[in-house]
Amino acid sequence: MWKSFSKLPMTNLLKNIKLLSQNKIENKRVLLRVDFNVPLTDDLQITDDVRIVKSIQTMQLLLKNNNKIILVSHLGRPQGRDEKLSLKPVADYLKKTFTQNSITLVTDFLTQSQTPNDITLLENIRYYEGEDKNDDAFAKQLASIADVYINDAFGVSHRNAASIVGITKFLPSYCGLLLEKEITAVTKIMDNPKRPLVAIIGGAKISTKIVLLEKLLDIVDYLLLGGGIANTFLQNQQPEITQKILNLAKEKNVLLLLPIDKVGIEDKILDIGPKTEKLFSETIKKANTIIWNGPVGLIEDKRFTKGTQSIFTAITQNDHAFSLVGGGDTLASVSGNKDIDKITHVSTGGGAMLELIEKGTLPGIEALKQKK
CATH class of the missing domain: 3.40.50.1260 (Phosphoglycerate kinase, N-terminal domain)
Structure with a gap:
């Protein structure tokens, strides 16, 4: 249920x-x-x-x-x-x-x-x-x-x-x-999403996405974490933040998935491993609504792009889900891919998309409203 x-x-x-x-x-x-x-x-x-x-x-x-x-x-x-x-x-x-x-x-x-x-x-x-x-x-x-x-x-x-x-x-x-x-696409996901709803959140810093993660836990069924954000959890770098998110996920009955294997150099986790690719892809396959923001690996280095490409492939192969993808790094990682048209909506705004999800409006939207 x-x-x-x-x-x-x-x-x-x-x-x-x-x-x-x-x-x-x-x-x-x-x-x-x-x-x-x-x-x-x-x-x-x-x-x-x-x-x-x-x-x-x-x-x-x-x-x-x-x-x-x-x-x-x-x-x-x-x-x-x-x-x-x-x-x-x-x-x-x-x-x-x-x-x-x-x-x-x-x-x-x-x-x-x-x-x-x-x-x-x-x-x-x-x-x-x-x-x-x-x-x-x-x-x-x-x-x-x-x-x-x-x-x-x-x-x-x-x-x-x-x-x-x-x-x-x-x-x-x-x-x-x-x-x-853009507004209509985010509204569709926030108001009445088809379930299950899966969100994949990557990127470098958890500090910029704490409020987003808390907001997503209100609406998603699965939350998949990769990139530097996942490293924060796996390496227990900021326990007061990570424990709060884990507790909230449990309270909200959200299945929060972290990488179960990795690709990296020495102790640095620079991409998700093949087992995680499979786990994440199988979860995305179940989704009827998908949100993706942030690569799950260090995409600036071609050795660590495979995980992010696997996320993209899983989303584009799910032909029954409404998918919303945004963020500059995310777009850069999939730009030019022939299957990009299979994503329902590719957002031109990363920060704006996330803030609209977090706050429900934006300064630019409010400014357009006709004054009574």
């Missing part, structure tokens, strides 16, 4: 928010907040374009309705104007994608006059101090170059930033197509 789950539903999360999918915006200057925080090589080539690809549908709809798009994104965490974190590679990518449209990269929107191109990409918004400070004066300056604001940047909607939160005070604001999909 699987656990029942009752709480305030997240279904109302989109209530009082204007959705682009339900409102026709035409002949406007649209400030579109996107998450084009893509990985780059040393010679500034994009290695994974999934975050750009996911927002193209919103852009195409706006162009179809004769709007001028002003794209706003960040890239990395620049200290001042770091040329290595310029959005120029993204502008070059967009020119190859939108071949029928005029596209311009604006180096400094505060000093440069705006020409009405089909698509204008503002330079890295984190070049400006007012962005991370959520400065009202800066948000007002940003708003002054547009008629309408749309948030399509789920990956940063957990940030209290000027281009996510502050700007909604100054422009009519809408939820983009991608943001709506």
Whole structure:
């Protein structure tokens, strides 16, 4: 008998928010907040374009309705104007994608006059101090170059930033197509998941995921732990935390599974072993709902990627489950795999996805709600 789950539903999360999918915006200057925080090589080539690809549908709809798009994104965490974190590679990518449209990269929107191109990409918004400070004066300056604001940047909607939160005070604001999909996917899992529900959580640090683990124990039937998080349990590194989680799992009737064998160097556990691969895969096979965040091995080293690939394979071979996968490292570990389309929803936000699960909302979502 699987656990029942009752709480305030997240279904109302989109209530009082204007959705682009339900409102026709035409002949406007649209400030579109996107998450084009893509990985780059040393010679500034994009290695994974999934975050750009996911927002193209919103852009195409706006162009179809004769709007001028002003794209706003960040890239990395620049200290001042770091040329290595310029959005120029993204502008070059967009020119190859939108071949029928005029596209311009604006180096400094505060000093440069705006020409009405089909698509204008503002330079890295984190070049400006007012962005991370959520400065009202800066948000007002940003708003002054547009008629309408749309948030399509789920990956940063957990940030209290000027281009996510502050700007909604100054422009009519809408939820983009991608943001709506992301919210809907998490809502489906949190409100009424088909059981059994299996969560696989990996990654380096348990300290960043304590609240998440506690929240997941309220809703999951199986919790599979790998990576550095599992090492914390297996090596008894933080007993006050690990014992609390183990006790809570028992109390909530959740089967918490840790690796039963390992691959590593000396005493370092760097991947799950073949017995654990089998145990985890058999558990995933039973699932009707799956959440996966974080690799279960040190994926930066190809010798320790086999466990993570086995998790991916098990999820994609389960053709009856609703699967939600997110997190930058997780996406990097499976990027380019031909079976990625077999995952129901690949989230563009790791931290945002986890915070939405933990807290039930995000600053960027709340900012879009129409004030009464």
